[in-house]
Amino acid sequence: MNRLFTNPILPGSYADPSICRVGKDFYLVTSSFEYYPGIPVFHSRDLVHWRQIGHVLDRPSQLNLDGTPCSKGIYAPTIRYHDGLFYVSSTFVESATGARRNFYVTATSAFGPWSDPIWLPEAPGIDSSLFFDDDGKCYILANRKPPSGQLYPKHMEIWMQELDVNQGRLLGPKYSLWEGAQKWIHAQEAPHLYKLNGYYYLFIAEGGTGFTHSVTVARSQSITGPYEGCKSNPILTHCHLGRSHPITNIGHADIIQTEDGEWWMVCLGSRPYGGFSNLGRETFLVPFIWEEDWPVVNPGIGKVELKLPCPSLSIHPWPTERACDHFDTDTLAYYWNYLRTPRQSFLSLTDRPGFLRLKLKPDKITEVSNPSFIGRRQQHKDFAVRTVMEFTPNNEYEKAGLVLFQNHDFQYRVEYSLKHMNKLVTVIARIDGVEQVLAEHILPDSKTNDRLFIKVEASGQQYSFYFASKAEQWIPLYEKADGTILSMEKVKGFSGAYIGLFTSSNGKQSDNYADFDYFEYLP
Structure with a gap:
């Protein structure tokens, strides 16, 4: 019988997880909002046991949170590794109505130190992420109001633009990629782009970060589109399970492949009790496979569970933290x-x-x-x-x-x-x-x-x-x-x-x- 692991893999307020792999090592970051230091960094060898190894933003020169209201600040970081460097991109939300400022930082080691932020004033929206294509070009993605106007409240689209990571400047035009799969649902955000088997896959979050949160996906054979949505979208949500389900608010996913060829997804979710979520939005892990070049999450079950079979990786626990x-x-x-x-x-x-x-x-x-x-x-x-x-x-x-x-x-x-x-x-x-x-x-x-x-x-x-x-x-x-x-x-x-x-x-x-x-x- 397969060993089981317990979800969430990061209990407590660790929202908006993003993951990357370098050899046998996995690294994960989450949002930090108004708290300092910003953007906690975690390390794992088996996707189940995680230890915190530091923070991305741990110097005042990197992070000025003066006057930042609660639940604003640092949103939805994405971590990537390319050509010997780690990159973390994120959004600094100054206030309820203030600027949303996108930036990225770099480091030669996930343990740090990380550079001061490289700000991108011409990059609108939130939840910025980076994608490195096979030709070495880098692109930044985030969300914005559709240039043609919003058709309903919080109607957003995903945009993309080439980024010169050495010079810290955007190049060429902005491309409108996708407005999501679920018409009239809101808050299309959290884009992550991947290239597999001749397709560019665009994973996003839709429905806001609460009960109607969900994960949807589209693909294209050209990086600039057009992108077709998966007919079985949303590929992951718990909103159909009811508010009394043990896990709610599932969404905001990032994916990773192990050295053994398995595919896994990290996402956020909440564990309400008594109808309320004191623990915030936590980090969960769920397997998926590819069928006809589309992802199928936790096949045969289709939801995130509190107990799941462990990845095929060798178990690698870390020393227990002192109580x-x-x-x-x-x-x-x-x-x-x-x-x-x-x-x-x-x-x-x-x-x-x-x-x-x-x-x-x-x-x-x-x-x-x-x-x-x-x-x-x-x-x-x-x-x-x-x-x-x-x-x-x-x-x-x-x-x-x-x-x-x-x-x-x-x-x-x-x-x-x-x-x-x-x-x-x-x-x-x-x-x-x-x-x-x-x-x-x-x-x-x-x-x-x-x-x-x-x-x-x-x-x-x-x-x-x-x-x-x-x-x-x-x-x-x-x-x-x-x-x-x-x-x-x-x-x-x-x-x-x-x-x-x-x-x-x-x-x-x-x-x-x-x-x-x-x-x-x-x-």
Whole structure:
């Protein structure tokens, strides 16, 4: 019996996957939106086990996220390898109505370092990708409004133009390639072009990134078209399975062939629970074959499953990631992110070895700014998080604690602060920008209480909060809080929930800080 693997291969908010192969090695990138560093990079030898090896955009000179709203920022990167170089193209979405700026970066190794972005101001649309033809020419593809005008809301087309990757400039005319397979459905985007058996194959996403998301394909014997759609389009979608299906929102695919000749597809999808998607859009893997020169996804089944037979590749697991980060290294683990580009040093792992020190900044976790915050993705429906911090607030403005973050207007915070000179631990729900204190507990005025243990346990859509002054002597703060406020559906955003540590002096200057001894995340 074939070994089985479990989908998603990247759980949590890892959307818009793109993949390439170099020899026996596979590399994968995903969207990063308003989080910094940008564009996580993963490495695998068997398509099932992945380890993060860095980020593409890890220097402020590469990525200016100042003022970038939640669910904007870096969209849908594509990774390709050609003639000894890795290329990643992507789109920087500045705001809801601002510019969409396409760019690409290069590196001799997927581990980096990556170049500063090469911006392409004459390349409209989103989800740019690169294609290298057999003659060495490179082309860029993205979407745009049809030159003849839109026939319905979000009606888009896929365009293509030659790109001089050495000079960083577009050449020749723009070609209109395809307006998608499903007339009157919207948001034709995420083009990926491949050449196989005398055909150019154009894979795109249609239907938006929610419930009606889908993968469609067209082909042509000429790179500029005309492209004919596959008669069995969409070749992959889950919208016909209903909203209660365990996997929804399937779409935005990229394909790869193994050395053994197998074909596999990575795509995004969501695993809603209780009708809501707190985990965001995740990365899934599904096999496909070619029949009469058209792709057939997961033949005989036609959908992405939670359990599937492994690729024929030799199994290659990586060392298991530690469940508890003791902050005992000089750099943060790759799974940690900031909100937007850090413009000043507010974090130290060396000021007090074995602790994460977060300095207080005036910025608030409720603002579109760069607060003193680090966070990691929620990756499981049921989980437990524990941390302990040492913090002595000097006034009522100074706060530190743990945050469950969907965006600046939807979050839960466990805060340690002062109120009327009393030390206080508080649970705050922020829903659509309105804050409500769910629970507060006055701590005895003792030096020992400057060390505060915090725990959050999630059971589906019920989140419970606990604290302790001594290890493992947990006291309930608030139990069974409504977790749906952390879902994409409630905020109409693109990212899943994050769990993080934060400090703030709430608009005031402060030299204070909080020290965190560890952060444990257990599914």
